Amino acid sequence: MKCPLCNRNIYAKGLCKKHYEIQRLTKRKKEIHLAKLAKLEKLQELLTQKIEPKTKEGMWLQGFADGEGSISLPITKTGGHASRVIALHNTDSALIKKACQYLDKLGIDYHVKTRIMINKKPIQIIFISHQENFIKWYQKISFTSPKKLYRLKENIKNYNRAKFSWNNKKQLKTIELRKQNYTYYKIGKMLGCSEHTIWTFFKKYISPT
Numbered sequence: 001m002k003c004p005l006c007n008r009n010i011y012a013k014g015l016c017k018k019h020y021e022i023q024r025l026t027k028r029k030k031e032i033h034l035a036k037l038a039k040l041e042k043l044q045e046l047l048t049q050k051i052e053p054k055t056k057e058g059m060w061l062q063g064f065a066d067g068e069g070s071i072s073l074p075i076t077k078t079g080g081h082a083s084r085v086i087a088l089h090n091t092d093s094a095l096i097k098k099a100c101q102y103l104d105k106l107g108i109d110y111h112v113k114t115r116i117m118i119n120k121k122p123i124q125i126i127f128i129s130h131q132e133n134f135i136k137w138y139q140k141i142s143f144t145s146p147k148k149l150y151r152l153k154e155n156i157k158n159y160n161r162a163k164f165s166w167n168n169k170k171q172l173k174t175i176e177l178r179k180q181n182y183t184y185y186k187i188g189k190m191l192g193c194s195e196h197t198i199w200t201f202f203k204k205y206i207s208p209t
């Protein structure tokens with residue numbers, strides 16, 4: 001028996017090695033596409049539900065974020081992708097600490113940065129990014145502000161349309177830049193991804209604590 005498409009010897013499933021691989025890849029592509037569609041459908045369904053925070057942590061964080069929080073636009077004015085980040089800022093470190101504890105309790109990842117101000121108290125900022133964290137925020141905290149809620153939903157829906165991909169090349173480049181003492185922020189800027197992505201990468205894979 002020969003491959004019906006090219007007459008080479010059979011490798012598997014009645015096809016030569018090349019044509020078998022092609023068929024296998026197309027099938028896999030179709031599966032990935034269908035899985036993406038299913039995920040999108042589930043997201044749409046989730047985003048149409050009206051969500052109220054159910055825990056005291058969720059309620060507190062909602063209040064805090066309504067007053068002291070901001071969420072980036074899903075798409076910038078020039079049509080590109082914005083930073084996709086929820087930021088909570090305060091000069092009172094006790095409040096920031098409390099917010100972090102509550103985020104931990106709700107299983108939402110974040111990182112904190114301190115911004116030094118001239119002649120003023122330093123501001124601490126909690127950054128939350130990545131679709132999975134946005135979805136958790138939506139389910140467990142949400143916003144009362146319609147504008148912020150709209151931005152959150154759009155950020156969640158548009159997440160997969162990101163232009164950058166976090167691949168091996170970027171990981172190697174990240175390690176290289178870090179050795180040259182660049183900050184997470186600077187590396188993110190250079191590679192076109194968030195500071196949080198860089199930070200998580202180091203935390204999870206390079207120096208887990």
Ligand SMILES: [Zn+2]
Nearest residue numbers: 003006016019
């Ligand atoms: Zn063939």
